[in-house]
Amino acid sequence: MTETTERTRIERYDPTEIEPRWQARWEELGLHRTDLGDESRPRYYLLTMYDYPSGDLHIGHWYVKTPTDAIGRFHRMRGENVFMPIGFDAFGLPAENAAIKNKVHPFAWTMKNIENMRRQLRTMGAAFDWDAEVVTADPSYYRWNQWLFLRLLEMGLAYRAKAPVDWCPNDGTLAREQVEGTDRRCWRCGERVEKRDLDQWWLRTTAYADELLDFSSIEWPEPIRLMQTNWIGRSEGAEIVFETAPDDHQPGGDELRVFTTRPDTLFGATFMVLAPEHELVAKLTAPEHRSEVEAYVAAARRETEIERLSTDREKTGVALGADAINPVNGERIPIWIADYVLAGYGTGAIMAVPAHDERDYAFAEQFGLEIRKVVAAPGTEDVLLHGAYVAHATGEVLVNSGAYTGQGADEGGRAIVAKLADSGKAEPKVTYRLRDWLFSRQRYWGTPIPVVYCERDGIVPVPEDQLPVRLPETVDYRGSGDNPLSRDEAFLATTCPRCDGPARRETDTMDTFIDSSWYWFRYLSPNADDRPVDGPLVDRWTPVQQYTGGAEHAVMHLLYSRFFTKAMADAGLVSHREPFLRLFNQGQILGADGERMSKSRGNVQDPDELVAHYGADTVRLFLMFMGPWDQGGQWNSSGIGGVHRFLNRIWTLVLDPAGKEPGDPDSGELPEGEDDAAAEATIRSAAHRTLVTVTRDYDAFHFNTMIARLMELTNLLMRYRGSVVAGSAAWEEAIRLLLLMLAPAAPHITEELWSRRLALAGTPRSSIHAERWPEVDTAAAAEATREVPVQVNGKVRDRVEVAASASEAEVEALVLGRDKIVAALAGRAPQRVIHAGGGRLVNIVVRD
RNA sequence: GCCGAGGUGGCGGAAUGGCAGACGCGGCCGACUUAAAAUCGGCUGCCCGCAAGGGCAUCAGGGUUCGAAUCCCUGCCUCGGCACCA
Incomplete structure (x- = not known):
């Protein structure tokens, strides 16, 4: 029999057989169940964002989860007790919409999807601890949303209030961050969002505004920190009190408070602008302006329904026919209303300083109002303005500012505030862009808000022992507009817990972001039925060490979670104030067309198909190999064969080291100039040097270069396959290291090959995933010689091979004698x- | 408009002050095969040259440096976030 036919007897690498077998085996052994009570090892809580059970896993899910799994497996091999739970963000609109469309109950639809996703998730071969699973639509979860809500209510962090809110005709109320784009569309359905005055439930996120700006105890990517910082939008300035001036139609004397970051420009205030919704508008409007003002206010109410093309459209506004008095100089200045002043920010009124604010400048130009320069950069005091001067140059001074003229702008501003403060006309003030979180929703498929409305006692919280307030199972959730729960008389009618009189239940449900604001705590005790979180476990296991997920949640989920953690800390439920110590945002996988993957575009890559063809290990590896993890990229499967070939080579290398490929000209020969000992040293050195870089790459989540290094080692070993050193101690060690290093990324093939090697060696079976990460042999990793590139004036002209220990003087002497260098120096x-x-x-510098 | 990330072969990318293009895809050539596939080996940035060798090259332009893809300045382009927040 020839070697060729012998070779054909080697079993083919068949992931479709190997992978399900090991997945079943791992589950049987409970290999991925974390003993939360094990204190013998350092704990590592690794969290990846749970998913909405839309029904299908796409390649994007794999792109987040499989590298995260590799991180977890790596840490486990390094001796840590890793906890990697998973669950489902199971409340939300798509279930309800699907229910309306296909006439299935949202619960049935959701659970069916979860079933399917569990199956798909298992095909990844990830080491999820399924025992910790949470499903947020389950009453055993959402009752604790209700419990936490009651606690927040007690603490004054939840409240009900009427305010102009964002309203989508399909989806009802939205949080501010759920309204997208200049033209203000609903983040879910894309419909135009309107403003409505409604009584709604809010969470007082603004109570933690300053603390949310402090990232000093967490390691988050700079872009996310910046996005949150900008979203919170802290501005330091002063509140200044203007007074209305008396005139024919009103007596004056009303306070008009404004917030400004530029009190130094107070002498430049030449008019005031109120938001159209400002409470004093009606009172201040002069009779001859009334019709015009009322028309403008009405138009502003419809504003969001009107085509808004861009933020730099022309300014509009109308004068009220009343004046205010500038407290700093007693000057009368006209009061206008305009929609560029927002009712919801600051005091809803501004002092307009056209010379030093671009918007005020545009407005003043539009309506011919006075522009008075009061701040000037040094030497420009007499220069005419051609636009608002807003820059902050050093040495700026005040001009046209009465007693303050000539003072530095900053110092003058402080002095003006201090002076006005004496008479109660000003105070230093910090204002935030951040608003409280509107979290009540007019939909069925969410957590019922546990309060009742009593005719006698008003809003009464449902007592703890009556939780959960369950969602009624049959309800007319079809149709749009009003709230489905309000159509269910049986749900609606109740008695007041306080007076036993008739009461009606709250029919709003909670935003699903409530669910995700604390779910990682619940993973630690998903079945506890007497408390939301387990104090001792929470103390031991949280904050989460590493969180992975998309950056699209920067100002929603990630900010809400920080808020909740702080609120829960203040409620005494947890002992720390930040949820996630380290955050990593992987990039997004786009469709082959460069667009977001979506069913409607038809550009979704189905992972099941790829798994069926190449196996999960190949898909995992390919996703990690594509490029840096934080970069994402356009889907293009053309390279996947290369990764698959890599796994095939490893398979061959391990199972058939002595094989001689037919047609391989070098097979069986050692590289020229190498004897057995040298070859073994080369192999050992390469294996240990690979271990150094691979370890570093796992730590830094540089999976693409990690795999490249393993490919290099594989290619190197391939050159020795069939030679006398194949099967030597050095060879065996290299194979062992190769499998261990690959194990976190490709768990199935490495487990299979590991078990076969152990069987061959007659050693008792054990999982490669229970092995310890190998130690580097630094002596072996060292190389005997190094190649030194030699430059002349920065251009490489030669390379010399020197002993690793060669001194600079030795290298220099050698280099200067080289023919190519002598030639390049040309006598210089x-x-x-x-x-x-x-x-x-080495770089040799010569002058021409 | 403001804030952020980025721009390197035909393609994904590597190198974050020291050999540009690791690794992979694709392509070309060869081995094996009746043949093809699979597999294995070699070559593969562009230009000049038979070759040895040389020149050019990291979006564009300038600067710092013995040395720049990398640092600085100016501009262009792509992607993400924000949307008149006083």
Whole structure:
């Protein structure tokens, strides 16, 4: 029999057989169940964002989860007790919409999807601890949303109030961050959002505004921190009190408070602008302006329904026919209303300083109002303005500012505030862009808000022992507009817990972001039926060490979770104030067309198909190999064969080291100039050097280069396959290291090969995933010689091979004698010789 | 408009002050095969040259440096976030 036919007997690498077998086995062994009570090892809570059970896993889910799994497996091999739970964000609109469309109950639809996703998730071979699973639509979860809500209510962090809110005709009320784009569309359905005055439930996120700006105890990516910082939008300034001036139609004397970040420009205030919704508008409007003002206010109410093209459209507004008095100089200045002043920010009124604010400048130009320069950069005091001067130059001084003229702008501003403060006309003030979180929703498929409305006692919380307030199972959730729960008389009618009189239940449900604001705590005790979170476990296991997920949640989920953690800390439920110590945002996988993957575009890559063809290990590896994890990218499957071939080579290498490929010209020969000992040293050195970089790459989540290094090692071993050193101690060690290093990324093939090797060696079976991460042998990793590139004036002209231990003087002597260098120097004397990077390179500097 | 990330072969990308293009895809050539596939080996940035060798090259332009894809300045382009927040 020839070697060729012998070779054909080697079993083919067949992931479709191997992978389900090991997945079943791991589950049987409970390999991925975390003993939360194990204190013998350091704990590592690794969290990846749970998913909405839309029904289908797409490649994007794999892109987040499989590298995260590799991180978890790596940490486990490093001796840590890793907890990697998973669950489902199971409340939300798509279930309800699907229910309306297909006439299935949202619960049935959701649970069917979860079933399917559990199956798909298992095909990843990820080490999720399924025992910790939570499903937020389950009463055993959402009752604790209700419990937490009651606690927040007690603490004054939840409240009900009437305010102009964002309203989508399909989806009802929305949080501010759920309204997207200049033209203000609903983040879910894309419909135009309107403003409505409604009584709604709010969470007082603004109570933690300053603390939310402090990231000093967490390691989050700079872009996310910036986005949150900008979203919170802290502005320091002053509140200044203007008074209305008396005139024919009103007596004056009303306070008009404004917030400004530029009190130094107070002398430049030449008019005031109120938001159209401002409470004093009606009172201040002069009779001859009334019709015009009322028309403008009405138009502003419809504003969001009107085509809004861009933020730099023309300014509009109308004068009220009343004046205010500038407290700093007693000057009368006209009061206008305009929609560029927002009712919801600051005091809903501004002092307009056209000379030093672009918007005020545009408005003043539009309506011919006075523009008075009061701040000037040094030497520009007499220069005419051609636009608002807003820059902050050093040495700016006040001009046209009465007694303050000539003072530095900052110092003058402080002095003006201090002076006015004496008479109660000003106070330093900090204002935030952040608003409280509107979390009540007029939909069925969410957590019922546990309060009742009593005719006698008003709003009464449902007592704890009556939780959960369950969602009624049959309800007419079809149709739009009003709230489905309000159509269910049986749900609606109740008695007041306080007076036993007739009462009606709240029919709003909670925003699903409530569910995700604390779910990682619940993973630690998903079945506890007497408390939301387990104090001792929470103390031991949280904050989460590493969180992974998309950056699209920057100002929603990630900010809400920080808020909840702080609120829960203040409620005494947890002992720390930040949820996630380290955050990593992986990039997004786009469709082959460069667009977001979506069913409607038809550009969704189905992972099941790829798994059926190549196996999960190949898909995992390919996703990690594509590029840096935080970068994402356009889907293009054309390279996946290369990764699959890599796994095939490893398979061959391990199972058939002595094989000689038919047609391989070098097979069986050692590289020229290498004897057995040298070859073994080369192999050992390569394996240990690979271990150094691979360890570093796992730590830094640089999976693409990690895999490249393993490919290099594989390619190197491939050159020795069939030679006398194949099967040597060095070879065996390299194979062992290769499998261990690959195990976190490709768990199935490595487990299979590991078990076969153990069987061959007659050693008792054990999982590769229970092995310890190998130690580097630094002596073996060292190389005997190094190659030094030699530059002349920065251009590489030669390379020399020197002993690793060669001194700079030795290298220099050798280099200067080389033919190519002598030629390149062309008789010129070296002016300087630079030995760079600890002997990595030599640069000879000569002058022409 | 403001804030942020980025721009490197035909393609994904590597190198974050020291050999530009690791690794992979694709392509070309060869081995094996009746043949093809699979597999294995070699070559593959562009230009000049038979070759040895040389020149050019990291969006564009300038600067710092012995040395720049990397640092600085100016501009262009792509992607993400924000949307008149006083």
